[in-house]
Amino acid sequence: MPVKPCDAPNYWCTWAVQNYMYGHGLRSLDATLLEGDAGAQLARAAMTEKNVLGDAGWAKTFYPKVRGDLYLMLDDGWESGGMATFEVATAKFPSFTGDATERLRGLNHAVKTTGWRSAALWCRNPPDGDSGRRLEKLSDAAGIPYWKIDIGDPNFEMVQMRDEMRLPLRFEHVHGESAVNGDWHKDGRFGVQPWGSRRMVILRNTDVYRTYDVTSILSLPTTLDRLAEMLKGTQGHPEVKALLNVEDEVYVAAAMGCTMGVMRHPLTGLRPGDDADLFFNGPRQAKRRMDEVVRAVRWQRIAAPFSPGIGTVAIDDEILTDSWRFAKGQSWESDLIGAEVRQGAPARMARGMALPEVKAKGERPFAFATRFPNGAVAVAAQERTRVGEAWYMPECEVTLPVADAPGPYGVFGNFKSLTMVFEAPLHGKRVLAQDLAGDEAVDITGDVQVRGKVLHLPGEVLRRVGLRSATAGDLSSPGLVIALV
Template identity: 35%
Template sequence: MKNLFHLTTSLLAFAGLLQQDLKAENLIPTEPGTAPNYFCTWNVQGYVLSYEKGKLRDAMTEQNMFGPRKHQGWVNFYPRIRSDLYFVMDDSWDVDFKNYDYGTDILNPERFPTYASSGTEQEKFKKLNDAVQAKGWRAVGGWIAANKAKAYKDMSDHDFFAERLKWMEAAGWGYLKVDWGTNSKSAKWRRQLTEWGHQYAPGIHVEQAMIWSCVPFSDVFRTYDIEVITSIPVTLSRVCDGIKQVGEPNAKALINCEDEPVIGAALGCAIGIMRHPFAGDLPDGKQDFAFPPVTRDVKRSLNEVERGVLWHRVAPPFKVDGKVNIDEAKLTDTWIFEEREGWETTKAGTKVSKSAPARITRGGLPLPTVKTASGEVPYVIASRHPNGALTIATLGRTLCPTPKDRKYGTPLADITLESGKLTGPIGIFGHYSSLTLTFDGPLKGRTILAQDILDKQARDITSRVVIKDNSITIPGKLIDQIGLEKADRGDKSDPGMVISISGAERPVAVKP
């Protein structure tokens, strides 16, 4: 009997340890991700100078990037995730303060005296990159015009860009954001620059934009500038234009959905972060019209950026392959603007309507079923990633039937997704009444672990979900609870969680 007691005690202790280990598992890798995500300085440049007309470019300086004063120290942004991000200096890092001869593509010594006053151009690039990496960022990157500066008119485009690409590659730079300029509407020129990038700087992502026919050959294609209030439907619509294309065999062909991290997470797109932590009004006391404190109030929604980037460690962006399901039904969002609520829509009383498909999926998934008792429905998007991971998200609606009735929110719905084979972890973003995932095999006896994507420890939620045959149903309130468990105080982001179902195949490492 004594031996039996000891055996029972030992087994119970061992079972307890197993359960402890199970609960202590972190479902998010701790190693930085390889997705070509970045933070871009354009909006913080505007913020620190209160968007004074013609002055935004004056803010692109080393003092603002590294300095200790108020509204400086931009390299200190996003401490949780900057190891995964490129720090992309936007428009003007390479031009004089008064002579905007765009396209020198070398560090301007007036703006970067510590790094650009001596040494070769390659050494200057490296000194700056080393300083940015010392702050924990993946590497530095830069905005470039789609042309070379007039001062270099006697150089061929090939010699000009080959030289700079070699310097940047050797210095450890990681990203070039190619925007407007003399050649911005030339797909032929953009293809040539991409090819030179592959030839002379294979470690640098060359991002293209503006011309949708560039998607198939691009490293990354950016969906371009938007107003934040109508960003969700506009970005969804543009992403559809990209993901329904087919990338060329040797191209990365990724879509960058700019500052919509949940769309990036759920539709396999790279993320270009524009929001920054300087919340509230501009330094001159006026409302920040680029990020107005209405609808989502995105400057107070930084956790969703962190969750989106961290989820890319599990399910990185993937190449456009035409394998999409895009709903024929569209949802229309509306907004009646007041003063200083947009950088493009500047007249108070202007009504803007934007539409996008109600449901979008990638990776062979069918469109989900969305049921509500009455009224509006959310946007619902989902993907099966090439490594087997699954992601689903709901996105909120901007609804404004009258100037006095302006609101943003996510209509709660019972959502069912026919998910196929159980092949990896599942990322869940947004609000739900309930979420049902149906697989092609029975789930009886499986253990369900879950955690906020910001957390480092999963918990067992098996008893709090409903498992029936091949399906698991997760209550929306549980998603809210787990998905916001590690939210920062005052953050307004929607939930973002990951679940793991025991017996699922582990995702295969896929580099975007």
């Protein structure tokens, strides 16, 4: 496992935890207070120096193993006077004084002192012209390397000015989406993205394109379908340099060569009653799956995200459709409450290689794989959701056509078995494996079967090694790296 942090523009974003801060210790809490503009205002109020940088604050307590790999993304509420002023709110962050540059530089320094790679900044509708140029210079003087532009800059003037001034600054742009795809009463599909679509225009003019907001419970199929269409639309366009960001679906990011905008946090049980949380709720219990973030981020030290315009993409014709009936407090989109929502996505996807073969009795999981430009390979199998049963894992046997890829090989999720098929015989090879959340590899040669060009890995071995360094009480799926030596 490389010790050096990865260079990918990954971040942990404060917005979800901001939305969880109100209501701690109350006897009762009406979840409708957390919705819409009222909920957003409560979230903005939670962006304070104490919450971010205090001894028990987010910066000092979250993600100690991978802070050096991640930007700490300060979302809405950190600035005063608007959503793109870059004026640190002195009432909320009183320790940082001086002019705008000095305050922002001081805030960034404080974030970096706690071990994070740097602060990064959320903004909306940044100004163009001289005002925009001033913001970019201010940001550069404060050492800020990344902006999350959450709507705005439609003509990419910020990008043009950045390039003219040759600033070391990355931009993330978005196309605003509903939290669910398409006609969710029926198949819930994202839709084909031709080269001339607005989403493709954004992708080819930015540094990072984020696939945008999703519900907590149907996040996986919604994100996978968006990713599939963006990959298909970009195939054959190596001139595209941008990366795709799949938000908090961290195993999708790891296995599909995307960046991640991590949102999950470990705070639970602090609100009365059902512990309402509009961002992370339901049986998946993502806030008890923090080790997945560590494993995904550390895999990207080995296999970095790469542009969707590089190489080939294979998308399965079979569509798996997940569904859920949303209860009050499970979404900020009120029209979803009480309704059965359906979201479809391809059963399998692959980048730079053939599709994995998946055998299952009955329903199948989502499966996806990538051969990275450096020869590493990753494969993942992930859970399904249906009304009354969220985040269940169909037992599956997966065969992965590795061909001549030298590895290492990342494996994410639960498998009954994984069979890797190579081009050349494996005689004399030792098989080493390591939990991506840990620091020690183990020799599993005696626990697997090697037959000519085929390596067969039983699911119990993958699970034992892939959870070897699990945090007590964590519910994460396994994530491990395998090497042949």
